[in-house]
Amino acid sequence: VQFEEDPYEVDCDEYPNHVSCLDNNGGGAIDGAPGIINVLDALPNEPVTITFWHVYGESKGALLQEFIDEFEADYPNVTVEAVSQGDYTTIRNNTLNAITAGNTPTMVVGYPDHVAGYLKGNAVIPLDDFIYDENYGVDLDDFIESYLAENKQYAGGYMYSFPYSKSTEMMVYNKDKFDAAGITVPTDRVITWADLDIWADTMVDPNYTVGSNDADSCQYLINFDSSSNFFINSVRQWSGGYTNSDGDILVDNQNTIDMLNYVKTRFADNTFSLPLAWNESYGSNNFIAGDVCMSVGSTAGINYNIPPGGEFEVGVVPVPQYDLDSKSAVQQGPNVAIMSNTTDAERLASWLLITYLTKAENTAAWAMETGYLPVRHSGVQSADYQAFLEIDSPTDSLYYSSLAAQAAYAQYEYFEYDPAFAGAVTSSDARFQAGVAMEALFGGYSAQEVIDDMVRQLGA
C-alpha cells in the first residue's frame, strides 16, 4: 500500500488520462483527438496477443469466436484470446482484482458503471484518439446517438468505452386472446397505459385459475419482466427523476410517489404484474401458459416468449407508455473498453478488433443472431438487416427476432440510458434498488415505504 496525501492529486503528467486529471464537463462532447493515447501508425510485425474478456455463454461465445477467427485471418500477427467470465458481476469483480494485481486483460466488456469504476484505478484508456484517428478512426455519426452519449458520460467527456451489444425492451402479447376478446392491439401507434386500463376491464378475470388458459381472459393483463426497467421507465415517464451521473438519487419526490401509487392500483386490480406473481424471474412461462396476456421484456429474450408449439400467435410492439409526451424506453447492454495496462500495439490491435466487431455487417450479423441491436446506422441500413426487419413469415426462424427489432426501432427516438456512476453507490445499485422497490410495491408496501427504503439503501 502506498500512502499519498491525497489520492486524488494524481500526477497528471504521469497519468494524463486519469480521471482526476480530466475536467468534468458533464458528459459534454469532446471534439477531436485529445492526444492522450499514442496511436501507432501501423501494427508492428511482431505477434501481438490480446485478451478479450466477455460474458457470453456457449452460443454467443461461439458466434463471437467466428468473428474473431475472421479478424485473425485479416491480421495474421494478432492473436485474440476471448475468455468468457460468466456474468456481469463476475467480470467486474475479476477485472477489479486484475487491476489491483496489475495484471489485466487487454479489453473487457462491461456496463458504464463498471468502466467508471475501472477508471478510478486508471485502468482504462479513452478511445477518442482512436476514434478521431485518420487511419483507424470511425465516423461517430454512423453510431446510434444514445449509445454514444452513454459512453461519453465519464469524467472529462471522453469515451472510455465503446458501444458493442445493445438491446432494449419490447412487449409481446397473445394475439389469439385479444382476438377472442374482440380487441385489436394497435400497431400504428404507441400503446398507452390508458389502453391497458381499458383492456384490463375486459380481459382480466379475477377468478382466473393459473394454468387454465382461458380463451379470452388472463390472470393479469401485463407482465413486466424487469422490475428495474419498469421502475426506471415509469419514473422517467412521470418525470420523477431517477439518478444523475453524479450518483444523486432523485426519486424522493411527489411525482415518483404518484407513479408508484398509480402502479400500485394497477397491481391491485391485476392490470400489472411482475414475474413474482408466479415465483418466477421472468414472465415468459406464464405468458406462454396464457396466464398473462402481455409481457414486457428484453428484445434479446424474445424467443423465450414464443410458444414452442405455435399454440397461439404472438404480436410484438413497443413498450407501452404512460405519457406520450415523455416517452422512454430503456437502452441497455454492455460496451467494450480497452485497459490501460497495455502496449501501444495491443491497444491498436484491440481497437482494430472493436472496429471490426462493430463494422456494419458484423454488428448487423451479431444483432440478428443474438437479439441485440446494431450499434451503427449503417448496420441497421445494411441489406441483410433490412431484409431481416422485413421478415413477415411466421415460419422463418428469425421472424420473432425481426418483430422485436422492429419494435425496438420504433422506439429508438426515445432510448434512455442509465446514468453511470461508480463509488460507494453505483448505478447498478440504484437499478437494483429500483427493482426491489417495484417488487415491494407489488408485495404490498406503500409507495412511501418503498421510496424510503430505496433512499435509505442508496445512502442518499
Added chain:
Amino acid sequence: MLERQNNLKALFYLAPAMVLLSVFTFYPLFNAFFLAFLRDYEFLLRSAKGFTLFGNFKNVITDPDFGIAMKNTSIITFISVPISVIIALLISVALNSVKKLQGAFQTIFFLPYVTNAIAIGMAFAFIFHADYGLLNTILGWFGINPINWVGLNASWSNAMFALLVYTIWGGLAFKIMVFLSGLQSIDKQYYDAARVDATPRRRVLTKITIPLLSPMIFYITVTSFIGAFKAYRTIIGMFGETLRPPGTLSKDSLITIVGLVYDALAHADATGKMSEAAAASIILFSITMIFTLVQMQISKRRVHF
C-alpha cells in the same frame, strides 16, 4: 504424548503447512486486517490517505443493515448449528448401528454433497412453494392452511424457517461423514462392557458414544459455528441477490455479516469500501473468536481425548 518438548521436530512437521499457510492465509489475513485501519483506501490504486482507528468500523456499524445482519447471523447460527449437529449425530449413530442397507444409506446421506446447486435451489423452491409445495401439502394433511414460506412478500420468520431448513439440509452430509469416521475409531469393547452393564440404549448414546465421539463433535461444533457465522451462500442460493423473499424491503432482509462484507467487496472500486469489508470481517472475526474460545473452554471439561 511425550512430556519432553521438541521444538525443532515440531517445526519440521509444521513447516510445509506453515509455509503454504503463511503465503495463502496469514499474509492475506494480515493484509485484510491492515486494510481495516486505512483511511480512504483506494483498492484499485492500492493507496490510502493514512490511518484511522475506528473510522471504518464506524461506517460498518452505522450501516442501516448492520443490526439486521447481526440479528440474522445470530439466529442462523444458534438455531441451525445445534439442530444440524444433533440430527447428523443421530443419523450417524443410527447408520452405524444398522447392517442392512448401510452402504445405501451412506451414499444417500452423502448426496447433498454432490448435488448440483441449481437442482437444490429448484427442489427447495418446490418444497416451499406456497400453492403446490411439498411442505404445505404435508401440512395440509394435518389441516394446516398453506403458509407462504418464501413466496411473494413472505414474512421474515417464514423465510428464516425455510432458510434454516435449507441450511440444516446443506450441512448434514459433511457432518455425517465426519461422525461416521469418528465412530469407527471407538473401541467396540466399550459397547460390550455397556451391554453387560445393562445400559439402556439412550444411556449408551449419551454416556458412551457421545463422550467418546466428543473430539469429532467438538470439531464439528467449532467449525459449524464458524461456518454458520459466515453464512451467506445459502441465502444467495435460496433468495438470490436480494437476500430476502421477493417483494419485501430491507427490514425483512436475511442479510448476514458476511453479506455486508460481500456488499462492501462488490464495491471494491469505491473509496474506502475495501476497508469496510475488512472491518466487517474483523467484527465477525471477533465475535466468532470469542465464541470459539468459550467453546474451547467448555470443551476442556467435556471433550475426552
Added chain:
Amino acid sequence: MQNTIRETRIRTILFKVLVYTFLVGFAIFVLIPFYWMVLTSLKSFQQVRTEVPPSLIIGLKDIRFLENYASAWNAAPYYQYMLRTVAVAAISTTGTIFTTIFAAFAFARLNFKGRDFLFLALISTMMIPGEMFVITNYITVSNLGWYSPLGQTQTEAFLALTMPFMTSVFYLFFLRQAFKQIPDELYLAAKVDGTSDWKYLWKIMVPIASPTIITIVILNAMGTWSAYIWPKLVATEYPLVTNGLREAYQDFFGMVNYSQQMAAALIVTLPLLIVFMFLKKYIMRGVSRSGIKG
C-alpha cells in the same frame, strides 16, 4: 423369563423399525433435491418449463434420456475438463493430505512451545470470510507469475489452481482430532521399539486414522470438483468442470434448459459418486483397537 427374550426381541424389532424409519425419513428428506435433479434431467425442456405444478414422476415414454444427456455431453468439452479437474484434484488432495498429516501430527503428538496458541491462531483463520483472502491471493499468484490473462501456460495454471489449496486448516483440525483419539500407548510402544516419529506417523497413525483420511480425500476432491470462483479467476483458459457446467448454461434470461443442465450436472457428478462409493467402505472399515487394555 422366556418373556424377557420375547420382550427383548420385540423391543429390538421395534427399535430397528424406529431406526430404519428415522433413517428412511431423513434419507427421503436428503434425497429430494437429488431426485429432482434426476427427474429434471429426464424431462423435456417443455415439461420443465410449463408444468404447474411440476410432476413428481415421469412416464416412461416421456423420458428424454438420450436427447438431454447427449446434448448435455456436447454442451462443453466435459471430458477434457474432467481430466483436468482430476489432475488438479489429485495434486491438491495429495498436497493437502501430506501437509495436514504432518501438521496434525505435530499438533496431536508433539510437545512444543506455543502449540495451543498456534493452533488457536490457525483455527481463527477460518473465521474470516474466504473472499477476504481471494483478492490478496490473486495478487500473490499474479506476482508469482502463475497467472496472467495473457498467455498462461498449463503448468502455471496448475500451480495457480493447486498451490493455495495444498493445505487446509479445516482438515488439519479434523485430522488432529482423529489423531488425538489414537491411544498414547501406541506412541509409547513405538518409541521404545525405536520408531522415529516419522515412521510412527506413517506406520501407525495414518493407517489407524485412515477413515478420517479417506474422508478428507473425498471432501477435498469434492471441493476441487465444485470449485468455481478461484479457477474462474486464475485459470481463465483452463476451466474445471464446474466452470464448464455453469458457463455452458449461463444465460441472461433465466431460460436455461434445465433438463440438459441437470443431465450435464449428473454426468459431471457421476465420476465423483463412483469414487465415493468405492472409498466409503474404507470409512466404514475402521481399525478395531484391541490389544490395549484399559
Added chain:
Amino acid sequence: MDITLKEITKIFQAKDKSETVAVNDFNITIPSGKLIGLLGPSGCGKSTTLYMIAGLLTPNHGRIYFGDEDVTDMAPEDRGIGLVFQNYALYPHMTVRQNIMFPLENIKVPKEEALKRAQDMADLVGIGELMNRKPKQLSGGQQQRVAIARALVKKPRVLLLDEPLSNLDARLRLATREEIKRIQRETGITTIFVTHDQEEAMSISDEIILMDLGIKQQVGEPQDVYDEPKNLFVAKFLGTPPINLMPGEIKNKQVLIRGSKVTGKAAKNQEVVVGIRPEGFEIDPNGIMELEVYMVETIGRDTTLIIKNFNDSAKSYRIIVDARHRIKPGDKVKFNIESDKIFVFNRETGERL
C-alpha cells in the same frame, strides 16, 4: 440359578475364511451359587466361553441355559451379568467413581445409594482414594480393581471374572479374592472365575473346570482333580512346579521306569508315561530310585532339587523336599515314591490308566 452349557461350539471365521474353533462341543452345568474356576492354557477358549455366557458372543452351535431358561438368544443386558474383562474395558472418559456407578445408574439405583455402594466397593478393593481419577491416571493394578468393583457393585445374578487379579500383588490378590469369595458366598451369585493361578483357582473354587483346545478336560473339586487327574493334560497342567513326567512301561502289572518298579498298576502291558508330583518323593536311604541332584534351589520356604540327565538331557525334574534336608548339588539321593502322587498314562491317548 445354575448355568448349563449344552454342546456349545464357537468358531471364529477370519476374513480369509480360515476358521478357529475356540470352543468345541462344550457341555457343563454350573451349580447354582457355586464359584467355579475355569482353567486352561492360554488361548484354550476360556474368555470365549465367558463371553458366550454373557451373551457378547453367540455360539455357532448349542444352547445356554440359566436355570431352566434358554438364554441363548437373550441380549446381554437382560442377563443380569457382572463381567470383569480380561482387558478391563474401563470407560476412559469416566472417573473411577463414574465407572463404578455406571451399572447402578443403569438400573436406576438412587443416586445417594449408588454413591455409597460405589464407595464401599472401591474401598473394598483399595481404590477408595482414587475415585476422581480417570483410568489413564491409574496403574495397571488399580485399573483392574476398578473393573472388579464395577462388576461386583451391582450384585449380578451371574458373575464372570476373566483373570481379574492378574495384575495385583500377592497380598492384595489374596485379600481381593477372599472378598470376592465372601461376596459370592453371601449373595449366592453363581460365579465363574478364570485364572491362571492354580493356587488361586484351587483355593477359592468350589469346583474347577479344566479346558484345553476348546474342549473340556475335567471337572471336579479342586483337590480331587489334583489328586485324580483324568488324563495327562490335567496332570501336567495342575501343580507348580509341574508334575515330573518320565517314559515308563507296564509289565506284568508293574510300572517300571528305566527297568525299576515304581508302583503297581492293573493294566495290560504297554508303554506308558509316568507322572510323579514333585512332592511325591520321599528321601529314604533305602529308596527305590536314586537320582543325582543337579541343582538345589531354595525359594522362600521350599527347597527344590533339580535333577537333570535322568533319561532325556533336555528335560529336568523337580523334587520338593523339606528344607531340613541339607542336600548339595552333586549328591546322589535315594527316594521312595508316594503311591498317591504317581500317575500312569497311556502314551498315545494320554488317558490315565
Added chain:
Amino acid sequence: MDITLKEITKIFQAKDKSETVAVNDFNITIPSGKLIGLLGPSGCGKSTTLYMIAGLLTPNHGRIYFGDEDVTDMAPEDRGIGLVFQNYALYPHMTVRQNIMFPLENIKVPKEEALKRAQDMADLVGIGELMNRKPKQLSGGQQQRVAIARALVKKPRVLLLDEPLSNLDARLRLATREEIKRIQRETGITTIFVTHDQEEAMSISDEIILMDLGIKQQVGEPQDVYDEPKNLFVAKFLGTPPINLMPGEIKNKQVLIRGSKVTGKAAKNQEVVVGIRPEGFEIDPNGIMELEVYMVETIGRDTTLIIKNFNDSAKSYRIIVDARHRIKPGDKVKFNIESDKIFVFNRETGERL
C-alpha cells in the same frame, strides 16, 4: 551396561493440580547384564520407574544413566530398549507378524532375516501359528505373548518387562520366563522385570528391588531379602502365604508374645511386631506355643493350618506343615519356632530390630 537411577522423583499432576508422587527420590544401580525383579504393591510406582528408564516419562527430578552416559534427555527411540507394556500396546492394524517385525524394521534388519527372527521369536512364545492374525483375533494371553516377542526380538540393550506373564498359564509362564532368563543370560541384556508373582521374581531374578509408595524399600538377592527383611513392609510383602504378624514386646532382651518368650533379641524394652513365617513353625509336643487349629487346608502339595482367635478375632494365621501330620480342625497343637523364620519390628517405624 549398568543402569543408574539417581534421586529420581516423578510427580504426576492432574488437571485440578492435585499431585501424585509416583516415584520418590529413587536411587539404584542395576548392574550390567543382571536380571532384576521389581516388586511392590499395585500402584507403588513400578511401571512409572520403567517408563522413566525407557524415556517415556521424564523425571521431575534426578538423572538416569546407562553406563556412564546420562540418558535423562535422550529420546526413547535412541535408548535401544525393549519394553513389554503392562497393557501390551499392540498395534491394532498390524498382524502378529507385522507387530513383531516392527522393531526390526526400525533398525533396518534385512527383510528376510527379520521374518526369520520374528518367526523364531513367535515360535518361542508359542504363537508361531498365529502370525497372520490381528491382535483383536487373539486371546489375552496370546496378545501378551506377542508383546513379549516384540520386545525381545530386537535384542535390546536394556529389557524392561512390566508384568509380562500375568495372563499366561502356569506352565507357559514357567517356560516363557525361563526363555526370557536364557535369552537374558546369553545376550547379557540388563533386564528389569516387574512381576507380582514372588515365586517368579525370586526364581529368575539376580536381585530384587522392593518398592512401596514410590520409595525403594530393600534391594538384594531374592533369598537374602526373604531371609533378612529390612522392615515390616518387606517381610509382609514377601512370602505366600504371608508372614504371620503378632503384637509382642521386648522385655529384658526377650521377645514375648502374649507373655511367653518366642525368641531373644538384644534391644531395649519396647512394644514390637513379631513376624513368623508360615513355614517357621515346627510341630513339637514340647513346643513353646500352643495354638488351636481352626481349619486345615490342603492345596496341592501343602497342608495349611489356619489359626483363628489367637489374639485378634479378625486376624487369622497360617502355618504350613508337612502333609504327613494328620491334624484336624479343633486340634490343639504345640509348636516350636525356627529362629531364622522369626523377625522383630519396631511397632512405630516398622524397622527391623
